Amino acid sequence: MSLSDLLKARIAADGPISVAEYMHECLLHPEFGYYVTREPFGRAGDFVTAPEISQMFGELIGLALAQAWCDQGSPSPFTLAEAGPGRGTLMADILRAAGQVPGFIDAARVTLIEASDRLRNVQRETIAGVDLHFLESCDALPEAPLFLVANEFFDALPIRQFHRSDAHWREQQVGLQNGRLSFGLGPELPQPALSARLDDTAPGDIVEYCPAAAPVAEMVGRRISEHGGVALIIDYGDWHSLGDTLQALQDHNPADPIAAPGTADITAHVDFEALSIAAPCAHTKPTPQGVFLERLGITARARALAAGLSGDALEQHIAAHRRLTHPEEMGNLFKVLGLFPENGSPPPGLDA
Numbered sequence: 001m002s003l004s005d006l007l008k009a010r011i012a013a014d015g016p017i018s019v020a021e022y023m024h025e026c027l028l029h030p031e032f033g034y035y036v037t038r039e040p041f042g043r044a045g046d047f048v049t050a051p052e053i054s055q056m057f058g059e060l061i062g063l064a065l066a067q068a069w070c071d072q073g074s075p076s077p078f079t080l081a082e083a084g085p086g087r088g089t090l091m092a093d094i095l096r097a098a099g100q101v102p103g104f105i106d107a108a109r110v111t112l113i114e115a116s117d118r119l120r121n122v123q124r125e126t127i128a129g130v131d132l133h134f135l136e137s138c139d140a141l142p143e144a145p146l147f148l149v150a151n152e153f154f155d156a157l158p159i160r161q162f163h164r165s166d167a168h169w170r171e172q173q174v175g176l177q178n179g180r181l182s183f184g185l186g187p188e189l190p191q192p193a194l195s196a197r198l199d200d201t202a203p204g205d206i207v208e209y210c211p212a213a214a215p216v217a218e219m220v221g222r223r224i225s226e227h228g229g230v231a232l233i234i235d236y237g238d239w240h241s242l243g244d245t246l247q248a249l250q251d252h253n254p255a256d257p258i259a260a261p262g263t264a265d266i267t268a269h270v271d272f273e274a275l276s277i278a279a280p281c282a283h284t285k286p287t288p289q290g291v292f293l294e295r296l297g298i299t300a301r302a303r304a305l306a307a308g309l310s311g312d313a314l315e316q317h318i319a320a321h322r323r324l325t326h327p328e329e330m331g332n333l334f335k336v337l338g339l340f341p342e343n344g345s346p347p348p349g350l351d352a
């Protein structure tokens with residue numbers, strides 16, 4: 001039995017499913033889901049994320065969060081949270097760097113929002129010696145100041161896709177054709193959630209909509225507006241969703257998203273405008289990751305680390321700096337959105 005067989009049986013019995021249902025099963029099915037069964041990260045996995053490229057990424061984010069915490073009067077206790085922590089590398093680097101700031105670690109309740117039990121165990125190992133609090137979802141975040149980071153979390157939340165006709169939409173679905181999983185279009189229907197998109201799209205356009213994203217942004221933004229804090233949301237995406245951005249990655253190469261469900265990572269671009277609208281607090285402009293990291297001083301940090309390196313290690317370090325910041329690598333594709341209290345200051349490295 002494979003996830004493909006299970007989905008085929010379900011579709012044969014109940015009819016086509018939405019792309020969001022398909023994506024959810026692929027990523028988090030309790031037995032066959034990608035994050036449940038596989039080690040996706042790193043050179044041996046399917047993709048490499050920024051914290052796995054260099055320790056500089058997490059260090060600078062740790063210092064940015066600690067600076068924002070100081071700027072807001074060093075509240076104690078507070079929630080230091082990460083949504084979708086993967087292997088736990090980013091939080092480990094954050095804690096090491098921000099640990100230099102007096103009082104920060106003592107005041108922090110370190111909270112990881114993670115759906116996969118397997119990854120929770122990996123995170124416990126990576127972030128050893130720290131009292132960790134695990135949450136299934138953001139709605140259980142404590143009523144306290146919140147300093148949160150989410151790197152490549154929102155891109156893993158399932159999206160629905162709609163093809164526009166005149167005033168209505170047809171939803172992209174996963175169904176069966178000749179016994180194989182295949183994409184098709186559902187009936188033409190009005191979609192109240194997309195009514196604003198009738199103004200900025202034309203018939204034939206594809207619009208994506210992530211039902212889980214807005215509630216997460218709303219809950220995070222509400223903690224920030226009621227108790228203080230900031231959020232740094234880092235992901236690939238655009239201000240406004242347009243077009244089909246569903247993609248699968250396997251062994252660092254693009255794969256067909258419906259060829260072998262559960263065996264490849266599936267993501268979609270993040271619609272940053274939707275997050276900023278849902279969060280009931282102030283937000284920054286989406287800033288390219290390269291610009292953000294340069295403003296936080298990555299070049300100075302890279303030079304300091306380079307002084308202790310030679311040979312291959314030095315070459316790799318230089319390549320890692322370039323990969324994180326260069327516009328042709330991750331520097332431009334990835335954007336950073338900051339959330340912060342109304343009448344407060346934007347987090348370091350970002351503009352209101």
Ligand code: SAH
Nearest residue numbers: 035049084085086113114115116151152156
């Ligand atoms: N931030 C990490 C990993 C990103 S991969 C890094 O930068 O390396 C996405 C992470 O989000 C994984 O840890 C995955 O298990 C988690 N995840 C995916 N969907 C989730 C959901 N609905 N709720 C909580 N965690 C989720």
